[in-house]
Amino acid sequence: MAMSMSNKAVNRRKNKQVSSTSRSLIVPVLAIAGWLTTILPNPAIAASYSNDYSNCAGRLLKVGVTAEAASQACAAALRPTDLAACVVKIDKETQIAATDALSSCGKARRPEELATCVVGVSLSTKEEANPAVLNYCGRSLLPVRFGQCVVGLRSQIDVPPAQVLDTCISADDSVIGASSSTPPTIIPAGSSIETVPFPTQQTVPAQPTIPTQPTVPTQPGAN
Secondary structure, three states: OHHHHHHHHHHHHHHHHHHHHHHHHHHHHHHHHHHHHHHOOOHHHHHHOOOHHHHHHHHHHHOOOOHHHHHHHHHHOOOHHHHHHHHHHHHHHOOOOHHHHHHHHHHOOOHHHHHHHHHHHHHHOOOOOHHHHHHHHHHOOOHHHHHHHHHHHHHHOOOOHHHHHHHHHHHHHHHHHHHHOOOOOOOOOOOOOOOOOOOOOOOOOOOOOOOOOOOOOOOOOOO
16 A cells, blocks of 8 residues: 555656656747747738739849849839839830830839830831930820821831931920910900009199298387
8 A cells, every 4th residue: 555655656746747847848849939930921921022023023034134123123113013014015026125125114104105105116117216216205204195206207208217206306395395384365356355544643732831920029128
């Protein structure tokens, strides 16, 4: 009986030692797990970063833009997907390299309209003025209209590319200047505008000067 009691006591001590050891091991493991959670990104959060910027960088890298140039351009772009679409379209549909188109697409307010202008004008001029086309479309505040001007004139008139580019960019500047100025007031013919003169202020006649009475000397007192 005494032996069984002593065995039970020994077993209890062993169980306590095992449980305390287990707790001592579990605590560091939980601490390490929590630390790793703070370092490793949440999969849901990481997936949400697969957005316009990653799309922009990936498309630019595929057309030969360097990693540094792609990262800077995509980070600075207000609409990264539009920037990438502009560069890719010009690279694929003209003889202009993506590296040359990147700067103009990055500066454009509407990159897709710039690409439409560059592609249309390049096809119309038969690739005779590639650098100039990129420059002119980038200068225009209305690149689609500018491109239509060049293509339309070239389709009917045999004009050298350099001349038609200058003609359309000058007209482009004139249209923008006219739209931004205040339109003049147009008076229909035959109409008259009556002007009412301002009433003049009546002159108040000056009052005549009243002569002052001469001073009468006082008589000396009688002695």
